[in-house]
Amino acid sequence: MPRRRTGGRVDLVGAGPGDPGLITVRGRDLLARADSVFYDALVPIELLRAARPGARLMPVGGEGGRRRILQERVNRMLIRAARAGRRVVRLKGGDPGLFGRVGEEAGALAAAGVPHAIVPGVTAALAAAAAAGIPLTHRRMASAVVFATGHEDPSKSAASLDWRAMAGAGTVVLYMGVSRLEAIVRELLRAGLAARTPAALVRAATRHDESILVAPLGRIAGRARRAGVRPPAVLIAGEVVRLARRSPRSQPPLRGRTILVTRAREQADAFSALLREAGARVLESPAIAFAPPRSWAPLDAALRRLPDYRVLIFTSVNGVGAFFDRLCARRIDLRALHRADIICIGPATAAAVEARGLRVARLPEEFRAEGIVKILGPRLAPGTRVLIPRAEVARDLLIRALRKRGATVDVVPAYRTIPSGEGTAEVTAELRAGSIDLVTFTSSSTVTHFIDKFRLAGDRRRLRRVPAAVIGPITAATARRSGFRVAVMPRDSTIPALARAIVRRPAWSRTDSRAL
Numbered sequence: 378m379p380r381r382r383t384g385g386r387v388d389l390v391g392a393g394p395g396d397p398g399l400i401t402v403r404g405r406d407l408l409a410r411a412d413s414v415f416y417d418a419l420v421p422i423e424l425l426r427a428a429r430p431g432a433r434l435m436p437v438g439g440e441g442g443r444r445r446i447l448q449e450r451v452n453r454m455l456i457r458a459a460r461a462g463r464r465v466v467r468l469k470g471g472d473p474g475l476f477g478r479v480g481e482e483a484g485a486l487a488a489a490g491v492p493h494a495i496v497p498g499v500t501a502a503l504a505a506a507a508a509a510g511i512p513l514t515h516r517r518m519a520s521a522v523v524f525a526t527g528h529e530d531p532s533k534s535a536a537s538l539d540w541r542a543m544a545g546a547g548t549v550v551l552y553m554g555v556s557r558l559e560a561i562v563r564e565l566l567r568a569g570l571a572a573r574t575p576a577a578l579v580r581a582a583t584r585h586d587e588s589i590l591v592a593p594l595g596r597i598a599g600r601a602r603r604a605g606v607r608p609p610a611v612l613i614a615g616e617v618v619r620l621a622r623r624s625p626r627s628q629p630p631l632r633g634r635t636i637l638v639t640r641a642r643e644q645a646d647a648f649s650a651l652l653r654e655a656g657a658r659v660l661e662s663p664a665i666a667f668a669p670p671r672s673w674a675p676l677d678a679a680l681r682r683l684p685d686y687r688v689l690i691f692t693s694v695n696g697v698g699a700f701f702d703r704l705c706a707r708r709i710d711l712r713a714l715h716r717a718d719i720i721c722i723g724p725a726t727a728a729a730v731e732a733r734g735l736r737v738a739r740l741p742e743e744f745r746a747e748g749i750v751k752i753l754g755p756r757l758a759p760g761t762r763v764l765i766p767r768a769e770v771a772r773d774l775l776i777r778a779l780r781k782r783g784a785t786v787d788v789v790p791a792y793r794t795i796p797s798g799e800g801t802a803e804v805t806a807e808l809r810a811g812s813i814d815l816v817t818f819t820s821s822s823t824v825t826h827f828i829d830k831f832r833l834a835g836d837r838r839r840l841r842r843v844p845a846a847v848i849g850p851i852t853a854a855t856a857r858r859s860g861f862r863v864a865v866m867p868r869d870s871t872i873p874a875l876a877r878a879i880v881r882r883p884a885w886s887r888t889d890s891r892a893l
């Protein structure tokens with residue numbers, strides 16, 4: 378047996394019903410610190426982005442009949458990982474304790490002496506009820522609610538579900554029942570529920586493809602069959618379903634829209650979150666990734682003579698991160714910067730500097746070279762030393778303008794952008810299915826690198842047919858030159874402004890939302 382290491386453990390975490398915002402804070406924290414994540418088919422894939430970059434992510438599926446064998450293997454994998462000293466998160470859809478086999482897994486961990494805990498989650502019944510506006514209990518209509526499975530383990534002793542008792546209890550919520558819906562309804566009717574009992578079938582609750590079907594119990598199976606409702610769905614039956622929201626929910630503006638985010642992974646979060654908040658389904662497929670510069674020597678040399686610089690210019694959030702990380706790694710005191718004015722090209726870059734406790738000089742009105750030269754004004758005397766830590770390859774307008782004023786400018790690479798293949802297969806499939814409504818570009822280099830991700834001319838053509846949302850005029854020009862139609866451009870070149878402009882895009886209101 379391999380030598381046991383200490384510190385290993387397993388947390389059995391509920392991922393919630395589908396909306397990545399519906400995991401608990403503790404669940405997310407554990408995910409962010411995990412060394413290994415074993416996840417089920419129903420777990421929202423976006424959540425996996427909360428794991429740290431080096432974490433091992435392992436799908437352990439769990440469909441139909443193969444599951445039994447798989448279960449013992451999963452147990453063994455969990456135990457082995459924990460014994461190797463890893464912090465393991467076992468991520469399960471909804472709540473781990475409801476039809477989630479947590480009993481088997483926790484039992485196996487206990488038997489193996491592996492420390493473990495269960496972190497609850499929002500189960501499908503609760504999410505579905507909330508989505509449909511149904512209170513599961515009600516002072517006058519139902520004082521109890523039953524959660525049951527419509528898909529019984531065939532090996533369990535016969536008739537373990539007492540439908541009669543269930544039907545009399547109040548509200549009934551059935552999981553895993555789509556394929557057997559007709560039989561389930563028949564049993565409920567035989568057990569004494571009236572055919573006119575209000576019922577709701579809620580599919581993919583809280584996901585972008587959520588749908589809700591409300592009908593009398595006697596008719597709901599036929600309606601579901603005709604509408605082609607596929608799993609996952611829960612059936613809610615009982616008087617409380619009368620209170621289901623009549624009018625369609627006030628839909629968030631981007632509901633049913635799929636939007637492609639091409640920013641580097643480190644930068645995508647805030648932008649994607651704004652789009653998701655507005656109801657969009659966001660596909661992240663970075664055009665580029667960040668890597669360390671080919672050599673640290675120029676930056677290190679600049680860091681050694683920091684007190685000589687009078688001006689320090691940052692042109693991106695990423696440059697700020699790379700610069701201060703290196704400063705820290707070289708154990709250089711922040712006070713070495715005390716004589717430099719810090720200039721930033723945009724508000725997000727300035728916020729990144731200020732978050733480190735340093736004040737930024739006034740922001741330029743124009744986020745371009747001309748604007749920076751203007752605000753530096755008299756500080757740009759001949760011989761003024763200026764440091765610009767930035768990407769290895771970048772535009773040179775700024776440097777030329779500064780040198781023209783006599784400044785001594787050191788431009789040092791703090792990071793490098795490299796092409797990223799992440800998410801390409803997924804996006805290709807979505808392009809071929811015609812399901813992408815908008816592609817977003819937040820810099821010229823993302824436009825060109827993004828097109829390069831697709832090898833086949835047909836896929837590139839499909840991509841160019843998707844309307845583009847761009848951050849500003851330079852990116853717009855590159856996008857047009859690359860064959861895109863620019864459909865959205867905000868007046869201010871910032872991420873929040875771009876997100877707002879996307880939400881307000883007039884074309885959205887002219888076409889019907891696909892989700893309805």
Ligand code: SAH
Pocket residue numbers: 394395419469470471472473474475476477499500501502504505551552553554579580581582583584608609610611
């Ligand atoms: N542990 C999970 C249930 C796993 S069993 C939980 O607590 O939710 C899988 C069943 O859950 C599916 O067949 C379906 O009935 C239900 N389900 C899971 N996610 C759902 C969703 N987003 N909307 C509706 N039903 C869902």
